[in-house]
Amino acid sequence: MSFSLSVTVNGVARTVVLPDPRVTLLDLLRERLDLTGTKKGCDRGQCGACTVIVDGRRINSCLALAVSYDGADILTIEGLAHGDALHPIQAAFIAHDGFQCGFCTPGQIMSAIGLIQEGQAGDDPERVREGMSGNLCRCGAYAGITEAVLDAQQKLAERDRKEAA
């Protein structure tokens, strides 16, 4: 039995026919839509490398069956930059050395987007660390990641204030 699935990925409507309901949202992105920016780390919801934004919320795409997400609006790391113009969070990760090998970085950045949108952490480093605890970095770039998130949070808040003015 096959399943037809319509999703919006980074603003583009996509329709996929899945031959099997076992396909995860992560495998849909990587294997069927060739969006390999989202990484497969543990594939069991423990590392956060597969984090994407679905309908405005950060989730682990490895623990989501694609068929359950018919109609969803998905944002991945590929949807952030406008050409060479990086998203403020991407720029902040570079400015603050928020990575070494880079494998966890797409998940860290998508998680940071979710964290900032949730609006619970503000400029408190302890709340940022707690809110990012679902994203592991085996290189141990946590200090830079926290600085990057705090910096990006401030820049995005300033941008919002200017746009509102």
Add this chain to the structure above:
Amino acid sequence: MNSFDYVRPATIQEAVAAASEPGAAYLAGGTNLLDLMKGGISRPRRLVDVGRLPGLDRIETLPGGDMRIGALVRNSDLAHDLEFARRFPAVAEALLSGASAQLRNTATVGGNLLQRTRCPYFYDPASACNKREPGAGCDAHGGDTRLHAILGWSDCCIATNPSDFCVPLVALDAVVEIEGRVGPRDVPLTSFHRLPGEAPERDSVLEPGELIVAVRLPAEAAGFAPHARYLKVRERTSYAFALVSAAAALRMEGATIAEARIALGGVAMKPWRARSAEAVLAGAAPDRAAFGRAAEAALADATPSGANAFKIELAKRIVTRALTLAAAGTPERVPALPASPFAVSSGVLLDA
């Protein structure tokens, strides 16, 4: 992962009918079930996706003041619901101390009640496990028992229930609303989870096809809001299951405890309500001596299930400290490190 049929019913009645077939399992957030399926621990032949059933995603205050939480409400939405967190702050703190932000955005209220144990022998198909395979034996006995039970365990099974959410819920007399083939029924959360006994394969009293549709908190439970905390000791500060946790809630009348509620997590296969400890505190002054007596009462029946006798002493200290925190008063906002013993607040005995 085994292959399975996937169905998405449109109504609760359709869901119950579809899930009453042998080998069927409900799928909601999937954060526990898909993990178990990837590991070959759960092998359902049919998934009944209830994630879009209408009407189950609401948080509502009922006319009498009870709060009703739909089974599909996400953990994060409940924890950040201002009215809910104001009335039941220890529940919000427990929710925010569990899993990660990503998982809390997906995991549901109903699913949290049904999450399976994190016993490593249950998770390892090469180990003997009576819960996974009835009659197979239990490799946890004599194994690594740090995460294992000190209350209510049996020779068949020494696993623990990993839920944080359920610990303050059981302390506050939450009720589980269930739909099934023979109609709806309510089960108090204290009676919802089963101790292992001779049949550890059954975690709860749910019959085949029965579906959790809501959890209800009684209006009077909000009377504990000014003095309600959850405290959780784990192997790392965040994103880890409890070694031992405790919910403590006090209803004060002047300088005296009118009523206390205490429950423990990580110590048994169910969230462990400590009624004898509550009785010790009724009418007592909220001081260290009384909290110590309550802690002794809470763990009076505890016995190690392996090399985990330290958890008995640890649990006594966590009960004492959770009560001390509760007596000091619920903070305005859930602390930056929810339920963490490393979150320093005034009035806390760090050596308790």
